[in-house]
Amino acid sequence: MNRDAGEVKNGSMQARVIAEMRRRIIDGDVAPGASLSETVLADEFGVSRTPVREALKQLQTEGLVEIRPRVGTFVTTPSRREITELFEMKELIEGAAARLLAQRGRVPEIDSLERNLREADAAVEQDDRERYAALVQEFHDLLIAGSDNSKLQAHYRILMNQLAYSRLVNTSLSQPGRASQSDREHHLVLELILEKDGDSAERVMREHVRASRRALLAGLPVDGRRASAKPKPGLAGS
Template sequence: MTNTRSTGSIQARVVEAMRQRIVGMEPGGALSEVVLAEEFGVSRTPIREALKQLQTEGLVEIRPRVGTFVAAPSRREITELFEMKELLEGAAARLMAQRGRVPELDLLEEKIEQADRAVASDDRARYAELVHEFHDLLIQGCDNQKLQAHYRTLMNQLAYARLVQTSLDQPGRPLESEREHQMVLQLIKDKDGDTAERVMREHVRASRRALLAGLPID
């Protein structure tokens, strides 16, 4: 008799591992079921099911009788996803400001200090990591599980780790981004939820503009 719990655990592990791999790949890259099955030490069935789920999330494109490829979102899709990112992160900033001195606030301060050093040394790879960690902490700090769940799905569709570097390649953007983070953090510390939401939304819009400026025209 098949252990349903074990099968589900394997499937979840494969999906998460493949998701992490795909967000680091170039859009349009081919994905082989055979190669992935060998890499993860499973049969092709969980790989095939994982790819179907990742297609639903918007990370891969399955073309019947052709193959499976890393999805390449259009400028319109990126714009729409960033519009949702703006709403969710703005709301998260407001909610976190209302909570007072929570543990995530101390962690945000640490990330800002690390990010300041990364920008000063022009370490864009490290700063890109810290940007992701800053936003992730903001979402955790809002203490709203429904918002967090929608945000995770959104970020998977965006493949954000792949896109953030493009925005930070724009001249002067890392320093601007860090100053915007500092403003949001201060407003949260001041418990000014309304202004924190507005400034956070402005920050996401600025990031979107920088990203689109670095992408080819569709």
């Protein structure tokens, strides 16, 4: 194999490791604080340690892992302060997205958002937290896509990767009444977008993100204990 071919192969292997490890961390398949072994990962992916090492460096740049020299590599566990700061950025970006979408008129994302809310209403009615959590993520993704701003979308994706949002949304929705309140907030945001009221859509979207942050922080551990009662299956209490 010539040098160029070898570099291409290593690059594709590295990209494969990055994509899969990023997915595992974001989806919660690998727990926060978990140790990641270069040797174990190299064996699992059938590659040398070099592409794994470079992949972990990229994931550190994205804020998903922490490399401690002479100690090891660990999945990042965001502090409450870091989560608060990330949600402050989420609030700004999603508020801007709501405003931009309100200016665009009847675009395909609007139809998708209306379908999303019909399914979300049914999930809340059926007490199906897992389904509703997935629809929450989709709602926010559709809102960002509807902004039609590639720079905003790129920054949002980096932000959401650092938050590992799919893990956090379940904690937020575990709070009594949060699921049904979240659903109502989504409906109001879309109503304002349909009315082309960008100022109000941005304001309400930002309020929605702040409410989600409060619910999330209420469910996170405090000094080794949960800040509230343990979440119960389904959407009980909503």
